[in-house]
Amino acid sequence: MSKKRKIIxxxxxxxxxxxxxxxxFLTDGMENSESVREIMRDAVLHESNKISLFGLLEVNxxxxxxxxxxxILLVFALIVRIFVIPKFKRIPGRFQMLLEELVRFFDGLxxxxxxxxxxxxxxxxxxxxxxxxxxxxxxLFGVQAVTTHGYPMALPAPLSDINAAIALGCMSYLAILSGxxxxxxxxxxxxxxxxxSLPISMSFRLFGALLSGLLVTExxxxxxxxxxVLPVVVAVLFTLLHALIQTYVLTMLTSLFYGEVSEVHxxxxxxxxxxxxxN
Amino acid sequence: MAIPLNIDWQQILLHVxxxxxxxxxxxxxxYSPVKKFMAKRDEQYRKMDSDANEKxxxxxxxxxxxKERLDHVEDEIMEKRVKAEAELDKYxxxxxQEANAKAEKIIADAKKTAAEERQTILNGADREILNIxxxxxAKMMHANTDAAYxxxxxxxERDAQNDK
Numbered sequence: 001m002s003k004k005r006k007i008i009x010x011x012x013x014x015x016x017x018x019x020x021x022x023x024x025f026l027t028d029g030m031e032n033s034e035s036v037r038e039i040m041r042d043a044v045l046h047e048s049n050k051i052s053l054f055g056l057l058e059v060n061x062x063x064x065x066x067x068x069x070x071x072i073l074l075v076f077a078l079i080v081r082i083f084v085i086p087k088f089k090r091i092p093g094r095f096q097m098l099l100e101e102l103v104r105f106f107d108g109l110x111x112x113x114x115x116x117x118x119x120x121x122x123x124x125x126x127x128x129x130x131x132x133x134x135x136x137x138x139x140l141f142g143v144q145a146v147t148t149h150g151y152p153m154a155l156p157a158p159l160s161d162i163n164a165a166i167a168l169g170c171m172s173y174l175a176i177l178s179g180x181x182x183x184x185x186x187x188x189x190x191x192x193x194x195x196x197s198l199p200i201s202m203s204f205r206l207f208g209a210l211l212s213g214l215l216v217t218e219x220x221x222x223x224x225x226x227x228x229v230l231p232v233v234v235a236v237l238f239t240l241l242h243a244l245i246q247t248y249v250l251t252m253l254t255s256l257f258y259g260e261v262s263e264v265h266x267x268x269x270x271x272x273x274x275x276x277x278x279n
Numbered sequence: 280m281a282i283p284l285n286i287d288w289q290q291i292l293l294h295v296x297x298x299x300x301x302x303x304x305x306x307x308x309x310y311s312p313v314k315k316f317m318a319k320r321d322e323q324y325r326k327m328d329s330d331a332n333e334k335x336x337x338x339x340x341x342x343x344x345x346k347e348r349l350d351h352v353e354d355e356i357m358e359k360r361v362k363a364e365a366e367l368d369k370y371x372x373x374x375x376q377e378a379n380a381k382a383e384k385i386i387a388d389a390k391k392t393a394a395e396e397r398q399t400i401l402n403g404a405d406r407e408i409l410n411i412x413x414x415x416x417a418k419m420m421h422a423n424t425d426a427a428y429x430x431x432x433x434x435x436e437r438d439a440q441n442d443k
Contacts, residue, residue: 013303020296024289053293060285063293070301077308085312090320103313126310127302158294163287167294 024057049147058148062161068143069135069158102130109251114259117183121258124175125251128168132250135159136210136243140235157239159246160210162203169203172254180261191261198257202250209246213238 050058053067080099088096106129110122139157146152158164176198180188217235 013299016299017296017303020292020299023292024296057289057293059293060287060290063290063297066294066297070297070304073301074304074308077305081308081312085316088316090323099309099313100317103310103317106310107314122314123306123310124302127298127305130305131298131301161290161294162285163290164294166286167291167298170291171295171298 048149049151049153051145052148060161060163061145061147061153061155062158062164064145065135065138065143065155066158066164068155069131069138072138073130073134102126106251110255110258113252113255114179114262116259116264117179117262118255118259120182121175121179121255124172125255128172128254129247129251132159132168132206133243133247136239136246139214140239156214157210159206160214162207165207165210166199166203168206168250169199169201172202172250173199175254176257176261179258183262183264188261192257195257195261198253202253206246206250209242209249213242 049061051061051064053059053063084095084099092100103126106126107118107122110118110125114121135158138155139160142154144152145155159168173192176195177189177192180192182188184191216238217231
């Protein structure tokens with residue numbers, strides 16, 4: 001990557017960070033209807049259990065989970081970058097092999113599904129995959145937080161909140177759209193817009209899959225007679241399986257659609273009317 | 280307007296904000312350095328592979344050269360053997376000739392020496408015969424003289440006896 005491209009990427013990234021941050025504060029005060037919240041279960045909608053975000057906002061527990069997961073991942077990445085990557089060897093050890101395999105998997109997925117343009121896609125699905133996997137595993141640890149009402153609660157998986165699933169689904173759609181624009185310009189936009197149901201399907205697939213795991217686990221925990229041994233199997237089954245399957249499904253779908261819209265088609269040959277008439 | 284399912288734009292944007300930071304951080308801290316390292320190592324291996332292929336090619340060329348040389352070596356050896364045999368024949372013929380010449384010289388010298396010796400012996404024999412003849416003649420003469428003297432002595436003795 002050239003220096004100019006690096007600066008552009010950094011500027012785009014920073015502008016995205018600031019734009020989303022500004023959006024967060026601009027949308028402060030837009031509240032949903034309380035009557036619907038009363039109907040929905042708190043476990044699904046996080047209606048009553050809100051957590052204060054640095055005293056600025058009251059947010060769903062999934063937002064705190066998301067920030068915690070991001071913090072853990074970034075600290076881990078920083079430690080790896082400072083202490084592990086400079087000591088990488090040509091013949092890798094176990095941890096190096098794990099990291100390389102992780103990067104190779106997402107890079108390979110991007111390359112195989114989008115042979116024309118895959119540098120950005122690889123980075124995006126790597127981040128999305130790691131986020132979904134670690135975020136889903138995160139609920140197994142039962143990290144405790146205090147709600148605004150003063151009750152303790154275990155932080156859920158970030159993507160078990162519909163807002164997180166919509167955010168990731170829409171970002172994936174935008175990533176696909178950016179691939180279409182980069183490769184085919186206006187035609188790419190048209191190609192991407194054809195798949196208008198994609199952000200909804202991606203978001204709800206993620207949300208549904210993770211929520212179903214959460215609900216089943218909640219149900220199992222609800223009955224004290226089922227609270228022995230079974231939760232270990234159920235929690236591990238639903239959490240690990242969902243973590244793996246949803247990681248694979250979202251990254252696979254994103255790279256598949258990205259490859260489809262970023263594919264450069266040769267222009268159709270123009271019909272020669274004069275020749276047609278002569279024939 | 281109320282949005283169903285507790286969808287909250289602010290929280291969606293919070294998640295977007297969170298994910299953008301995470302994606303950027305992971306890209307700069309983990310994905311890019313690991314990918315760069317892997318690419319660098321792949322390049323190293325590719326270089327090693329091409330070096331090995333070059334070495335293999337040069338080795339096979341050398342092998343081919345050696346094989347060709349080995350094929351020619353048989354002919355070369357045969358040629359040198361023939362040449363050596365011819366030289367050996369020539370040398371042995373020369374040696375033989377020299378030996379014959381030497382032998383002839385030795386024989387001639389021997390014959391000459393033998394002839395000289397024969398001549399010397401013959402000369403010696405002649406002288407000896409002469410000497411013997413002289414001796415014989417002298418002896419014969421002595422014998423006659425002795426006989427006459429003996430006869431004279433006998434006669435004289437007999438005369439003396441007779442006188443008595």
